[in-house]
Amino acid sequence: MIQTGEHSRKRVLVLTLPFGRGHVAVAQAMKDHIEQAAPDIYEVQIDDLSEHVKLSGHPIRQGIAAIYRWNVTKFGGWPQRVLYNFCDRHPTQVSRFALRVFGRKATTWLKSQQPDIVISTWPLMTYIVAEAFRDSAVPVIGVVTDVGRVNHMWWLGSPHVFCVTHSSLVDQAICAGVPRDRVEDIGLVVRPELIAGLSSSEAKALLGIDATFTVLLAAGGLGYGPNLTRLAKSFGRKQSSAMAQYIVAAGHNISLRESLLRALSPCSAISCDPEDMTLALLAADLVIGKAGWLTLAECIASGKPVIIVDTVPGQEEENAVFIETIGIGRKMSVQSALSAHARYADDPTQIERDFQTARELYRPALGAHLVTIIEKALSNPRREASSPQSLSRDGADPI
Secondary structure, eight states: EEETEEEEEEEEEEEOOOSTHHHHHHHHHHHHHHHHOOOOEEEEEEEEEEGEEEEETSHHHHHHHHHHHHOOOOOOOGHHHHHHHHHHHOOHHHHHHHHHHHHHHHHHHHHTTTTTTEEESSSHHHHHHHHHTTTSOOOEEOOOOOOOOOGGGGGSSOSSSESSTTTTTHHHHHHOOOGGGGGEEEEOOGGGGGGGGOOOOHHHHHOOSSOOOOOEHHHTTOOOOOOHHHHHHHHHHHTTTOOOOOEETTTHHHHHHHHHHHHOOOOOEEEEOOOOOOOHHHHHEEEEEOOOHHHHHHHHHHHOOOOEEOOTTTHHHHHHHHHHTSEEEOOOOOOHHHHHHHHHHHHHHHHHHHOOOOGGGTTTTTHHHHHHHHHHHSSSOSSSOTTTTOOGGTTTOOO
């Protein structure tokens, strides 16, 4: 409990890991929604579990971030594809290994935090945290931050409930052996200010740019965009500054950000806050970039059409298929994206004819829904029998 004068607030610990911008942004969005819905009841703390798990005296955060970056950016992303597919085919073995290596250290830190409830945004972490609190009264909620046909690792373990961001994932969870009453469809998880009603012209004014057709080049928190770089060079060579202006979102990849800005010259281009591209997204008329689910969810919630030119091998390919299915986005080659950009810059009304909106996938009452889920979990802290795929039932070592 967090003591606040005469009141005590329950402590919600939201855990994330350093894989791009998505997991952190989802954690921040959940914090915002929960605290807005019940500010006097819950205090939400966001933390990176990898900062507190150490090997040889050093936090594993930098190591796993470097491995992920290498897997994605080297050899065309082939290492990431191999790793993703291996985890999808052998989720039990991978999770058992992670539990043996990190379980005890993670449990020590987790229990020292004395949370009332824990929310996890990554599958292996969800499993380890659920095992850490298996014999305690602390409920665990797993948030599935992907869409389409997701990796089987998401459904392992036995948190109190899995929160999914699209109704299609409910059936996947049931097929994986998760009881229906342990799956909650909460809709898209995005920051509240993204749907606060700020118009494109108002957002442009706040950014200090004019009313020209504006394209957001979104490379994600990792800063991944080989095709986006090629496209930017084409814009710089072929487009006049009068046709369009650009906002570059390359996360913390300073080299890519500077490279994109140079390539866009002589066109008008600015960069956006690496931690939060909400204002840039609201200002944009079109988004071009990679298929990270958080970026796509933000485009859906804000009604922004998206052209996908890059996908990190693995889940982002599924994301691209999903976004095309609902009509708000399309996957294109560099040449096709260049042609589409020219058409839309010349006549922005064509965008409304070519793309659909899917804002109904975001639910304005998300905060209240999350509070209801939390209250239900807190009122029934002891979980029932684990799902058929729970590792504790097939021989994993105890923590």
